[in-house]
Amino acid sequence: MYVPYSTQMTINQLLAEIKKEASKIENQMRSDLIELRPVIDDFLAEILEFGLFNGGKRLRPLLVVVASRLCGSSDEGIYRLACAFEYLHAATLFHDDIIDNSDIRRGKPTVNRKFGTTAAILAGDFLHAYAMSSVGRFSGKEGLRVFCEATTGMVDGEFMQLRNSENHNLSELDYHDVIMGKTGLLISAACAIGAIYGGGSSERVLALQTYGENLGCAFQIIDDLLDYQGDSAKTGKPVGNDLLEGKMTLPLIITLNKAADSDKKDILTVLADGKNREKFVTEIYQLIEKYNGFNLARGKAEEAVATACSALQVFNGKATFFERELLEGLANYVLIREK
Amino acid sequence: MYVPYSTQMTINQLLAEIKKEASKIENQMRSDLIELRPVIDDFLAEILEFGLFNGGKRLRPLLVVVASRLCGSSDEGIYRLACAFEYLHAATLFHDDIIDNSDIRRGKPTVNRKFGTTAAILAGDFLHAYAMSSVGRFSGKEGLRVFCEATTGMVDGEFMQLRNSENHNLSELDYHDVIMGKTGLLISAACAIGAIYGGGSSERVLALQTYGENLGCAFQIIDDLLDYQGDSAKTGKPVGNDLLEGKMTLPLIITLNKAADSDKKDILTVLADGKNREKFVTEIYQLIEKYNGFNLARGKAEEAVATACSALQVFNGKATFFERELLEGLANYVLIREK
Numbered sequence: 074m075y076v077p078y079s080t081q082m083t084i085n086q087l088l089a090e091i092k093k094e095a096s097k098i099e100n101q102m103r104s105d106l107i108e109l110r111p112v113i114d115d116f117l118a119e120i121l122e123f124g125l126f127n128g129g130k131r132l133r134p135l136l137v138v139v140a141s142r143l144c145g146s147s148d149e150g151i152y153r154l155a156c157a158f159e160y161l162h163a164a165t166l167f168h169d170d171i172i173d174n175s176d177i178r179r180g181k182p183t184v185n186r187k188f189g190t191t192a193a194i195l196a197g198d199f200l201h202a203y204a205m206s207s208v209g210r211f212s213g214k215e216g217l218r219v220f221c222e223a224t225t226g227m228v229d230g231e232f233m234q235l236r237n238s239e240n241h242n243l244s245e246l247d248y249h250d251v252i253m254g255k256t257g258l259l260i261s262a263a264c265a266i267g268a269i270y271g272g273g274s275s276e277r278v279l280a281l282q283t284y285g286e287n288l289g290c291a292f293q294i295i296d297d298l299l300d301y302q303g304d305s306a307k308t309g310k311p312v313g314n315d316l317l318e319g320k321m322t323l324p325l326i327i328t329l330n331k332a333a334d335s336d337k338k339d340i341l342t343v344l345a346d347g348k349n350r351e352k353f354v355t356e357i358y359q360l361i362e363k364y365n366g367f368n369l370a371r372g373k374a375e376e377a378v379a380t381a382c383s384a385l386q387v388f389n390g391k392a393t394f395f396e397r398e399l400l401e402g403l404a405n406y407v408l409i410r411e412k
Numbered sequence: 413m414y415v416p417y418s419t420q421m422t423i424n425q426l427l428a429e430i431k432k433e434a435s436k437i438e439n440q441m442r443s444d445l446i447e448l449r450p451v452i453d454d455f456l457a458e459i460l461e462f463g464l465f466n467g468g469k470r471l472r473p474l475l476v477v478v479a480s481r482l483c484g485s486s487d488e489g490i491y492r493l494a495c496a497f498e499y500l501h502a503a504t505l506f507h508d509d510i511i512d513n514s515d516i517r518r519g520k521p522t523v524n525r526k527f528g529t530t531a532a533i534l535a536g537d538f539l540h541a542y543a544m545s546s547v548g549r550f551s552g553k554e555g556l557r558v559f560c561e562a563t564t565g566m567v568d569g570e571f572m573q574l575r576n577s578e579n580h581n582l583s584e585l586d587y588h589d590v591i592m593g594k595t596g597l598l599i600s601a602a603c604a605i606g607a608i609y610g611g612g613s614s615e616r617v618l619a620l621q622t623y624g625e626n627l628g629c630a631f632q633i634i635d636d637l638l639d640y641q642g643d644s645a646k647t648g649k650p651v652g653n654d655l656l657e658g659k660m661t662l663p664l665i666i667t668l669n670k671a672a673d674s675d676k677k678d679i680l681t682v683l684a685d686g687k688n689r690e691k692f693v694t695e696i697y698q699l700i701e702k703y704n705g706f707n708l709a710r711g712k713a714e715e716a717v718a719t720a721c722s723a724l725q726v727f728n729g730k731a732t733f734f735e736r737e738l739l740e741g742l743a744n745y746v747l748i749r750e751k
Contacts, residue, residue: 192571
């Protein structure tokens with residue numbers, strides 16, 4: 074297995090650093106809102122205030138900032154660009170919560186629940202356009218291209234998921250495409266655009282893009298594992314939800330690929346019958362255990378983290394030792410997070 | 413009243429020219445879809461095919477093309493940029509049809525009706541991002557700024573409308589802001605970006621922007637008048653719909669501003685009672701006639717058309733005589749259209 078570059082940074086130091094940066098990012102977001110207030114409708118301003126400040130970790134903007142520093146830039150203007158990723162992320166959450174008919178996010182009502190579907194559609198559209206406009210303003214044509222590609226790719230990924238919602242024969246490759254669209258593309262774009270802003274060479278931009286893709290995939294695999302194995306008191310979500318909804322994630326896909334014909338048939342029969350899935354939850358868990366589906370899925374996340382960290386090897390200067398350690402720490406933290 | 417620059421172009425010539433350009437624009441849209449097909453999900457491609465080709469006049473891309481020519485450019489690459497306006501327009505229609513719960517558009521089922529709300533939200537998001545990406549690709553930073561400002565302004569206008577949906581005391585100024593957001597901003601941005609692409613001086617960009625704003629406003633005022641006075645066989649919409657929904661448009665706003673206290677009170681009483689509006693439709697029509705609300709509203713549209721055409725006076729060269737005549741013809745056509 075991959076040996077981390079350094080073990081000098083403790084988890085507490087990592088979390089403190091993330092918190093410190095999140096607070097700088099939120100300051101920028103507050104400034105943006107103050108700038109917007111006089112020119113936007115009061116109702117829209119109220120929704121943005123509510124929907125944008127919800128205790129998020131601000132992971133995507135953080136990556137933009139750290140990537141730019143890793144490429145040697147100390148320009149504090151990066152925060153304005155970085156926030157665009159939080160705006161786009163929020164826009165997709167506003168719309169996703171309509172699509173999934175979700176009432177709660179991070180312990181608060183969702184925007185659609187609190188303000189209605191119309192407001193949630195429009196506020197998402199506003200943030201979408203505002204994010205693009207920030208990227209256009211603070212980044213070059215290349216940055217905008219990467220950002221737009223990530224955005225269209227994300228939506229495209231949701232279509233694939235929509236089209237496959239009743240398909241229980243998803244391959245590992247299909248799953249990889251889905252999680253890339255859902256999580257990998259935007260995280261990877263954050264890393265790439267930070268690197269471009271920081272004046273990184275194309276080799277360095279690519280390295281950070283690779284880091285981001287793999288970080289995003291590892292993050293999503295663990296997220297899907299937590300859905301099976303998490304402590305709902307910590308994750309805030311009911312356990313086994315994906316299975317009950319017939320959503321195909323990695324532990325189940327791996328199991329189906331490995332299972333003997335009779336086991337495979339049993340699993341597919343349970344999945345095909347939406348109403349009776351609940352009765353067979355224990356059986357499915359046992360079958361996943363039988364074929365080692367949970368551990369193998371975790372192994373894929375570990376591989377992705379290893380690939381992410383390896384990509385950072387091009388950054389071997391002393392001056393950016395801290396930033397590299399931060400990104401490695403973050404990637405490894407993904408594997409141990411419990412929520 | 414304003415005397416047109418030229419009367420050499422007949423309405424039939426104007427319509428033929430619009431049709432010719434619409435066909436070139438649709439060719440470009442088809443090429444874009446062919447380019448997209450291999451990289452997007454089949455279901456998304458199907459929705460785009462359905463939602464983008466519906467017999468629209470392609471007014472916004474047409475304005476981009478003509479504005480660029482009026483500024484002296486003959487670059488055929490303008491069509492790629494021009495289509496972005498149709499994509500953004502379609503994106504807003506997909507989302508508007510969800511918001512208004514509309515089933516029919518141009519005699520066909522709406523995207524949400526045919527493919528469901530989720531697909532309509534996502535396809536709108538895709539086109540939104542794709543439009544931004546085209547503008548970023550084929551236009552400079554300034555063009556992107558204008559485009560994003562129009563987009564955020566449009567959404568902001570919808571919020572104003574949403575917040576004011578139960579406010580029957582709208583002023584003419586409020587109405588102007590609403591129709592600018594709804595129609596004026598995007599049309600004006602189309603003209604400005606065409607001019608920027610065509611290398612127009614800032615004076616010329618501003619002139620076309622003014623033309624666009626006023627064309628858009630005139631278009632929307634007439635649209636709102638047709639809701640009261642149109643022939644539903646021609647417009648394809650039920651007559652008096654806005655009134656039944658309590659939507660405040662210019663004829664009614666003007667009437668309320670001019671009406672004696674007792675008439676004003678009667679109108680507001682009818683508006684306040686959603687369920688009983690239908691019974692008093694004839695009375696409200698008579699009150700609007702009494703205060704000349706329809707003619708005065710039409711007068712505002714005529715004023716806007718005159719302002720639009722006056723703005724074109726900076727284009728006095730022989731080489732662009734045809735383009736100027738086309739834009740003037742289009743503005744005047746808005747006043748006589750019946751659907």
